[in-house]
Amino acid sequence: MSLNCDIVMDLVALYHDGEASKTSQSAVKEHLRQCKRCREFYRQYGITTPASQSFHFMSNGNYNELAKQMRIRRLWTVAAVLGYVSASLCALIMLLMRVRED
Ligand SMILES: [Zn+2]
Structure with missing residues (x-):
């Protein structure tokens, strides 16, 4: 051949x-x-x-880029969840304080 x-x-x-x-x-x-x-x-x-x-150089480059994007996306998700949780906690604390005042 x-x-x-x-x-x-x-x-x-x-x-x-x-x-x-x-x-x-x-x-x-x-x-x-x-x-x-x-x-x-x-x-x-x-x-x-x-x-x-x-051979892996290019595919690794793409993978790193992808991993970076995934990391950023995960970071945003974590930030959103943390924001939501702390907002809920704040609301809960305010509610509890108001209940205690009554
Ligand atoms: Zn040849």
């Missing part, structure tokens, strides 16, 4: 992290052995991207 250079370059990230399937791995390896351009690309990729950060 011989791969197209574009496909190999797409797969290099997975291959680099060891997350490609066995079939893809051996196909990429085979291609890298034959294709100088892709071998060079893989070499550069290995230099600029430490293993196990390469």
